[in-house]
Amino acid sequence: MRVALFATCLGDTLFPGAVKATALLLARLGHDVVFPPGQTCCGQMHVNTGYQPDALPLVRNYADTFGDPSIDAVVVPSGSCAGSVRHQHEIVAGRYGDAALRGKVDTVKAKTYELSEFLVDVLGVTDVGARYPHRVTYHPTCHSLRMLRVGDKPLQLLRNVRDIDLVELPEADSCCGFGGTFAIKNAETSTAMLSDKLRNIAATGAEYCTAGDSSCLMHIGGGMSRLKTGGRTVHLAEILASVDAPVVTA
Secondary structure, eight states: OEEEEOOOHHHHOOHHHHHHHHHHHHTTTTEEEEOTTOOOOOSSSHHHHOOHHHHHHHHHHHHHHHOTTTOOEESSSSSHHHHIIIIHHHHHHHHSOHHHHHHHHHHHHTEEEEHIIIIIIIIIOOOOOBOOOEEEEEOOOOOOOOHHHHHTHHHHHHSSSBBBBEOOOOOTTTTSOOOOTTHHHHHHHHHHHHHHHHHHHHHTTSSSSSOOOOOHHHHHHHHHHHTTSOOEEEEEHHTTSSSSOOOOOO
C-alpha cells in the first residue's frame, strides 16, 4: 500500500520524533511511505478560533497535496488534525469553496486516518512487533475519543507491546485542559484541568504517559517538567516503532 504521511504543524516543528516513528513503523509493516513536500497546516487552529475563510487556502492545499490517486491512504499521528481533515474541511469547503474543491475534500477525507485506526481498522493489525520495557499509562485525547471515536484501538495496540507494563489511568476520558487556544484564553481553568490529569498520572506510578496527540503531550509534559514529577511523555507512534530499544522524546 502507498501511504502518505501528514506530519502536522506540531510534528514538523516540535515533535519530529513522532513523525519519524510513524514513518518507520509503516515502512516496517511493508508499506511504501511517501512524504508529499507541499503539505502545510491543516487549518484547524483557524477554524477553531473563528477564522474559517482564512482556512480555505489550507484546506485546498491539503486536498491538492494528498489528492494524488496513487496515494492509497493518508496517515496522521494526531487525532485532532485527522479530525479537522475529516470534519472541518467539509464545512470550510462547503461554505467558501467551489464544487471542485468540495469533491476533492470528500475524496481525500475518506482516505485520511489517525494512526491507531489505520493500523487496526484498515490493516487489521494489533501486534506491530514492538517492545517497550517501561511502565506506561495511556491518555485518550479528546479529538480522538470524541470526534474520531477511535475507542480502545490505541489500547489494543499497546496491550500487544512486549515487556510493557500498561496501567490504567484514573478518569482517563477527562480532558487534559489543553484545547489549543483554550489553554491561553482560559489559562486558570486549563491549569486546574491539567492538575487533575497530572495527579491521576502520578497515581499510576507510570514512567511514561502516552497519547496519540503531540499537543496534549506537550501540555502534560510541560506540567510534569514544571512540577519535577520525574515522569515523561512519549507519543504512541514512538512506542509502536520501538523494537530493541525505546525511541524516547527529549
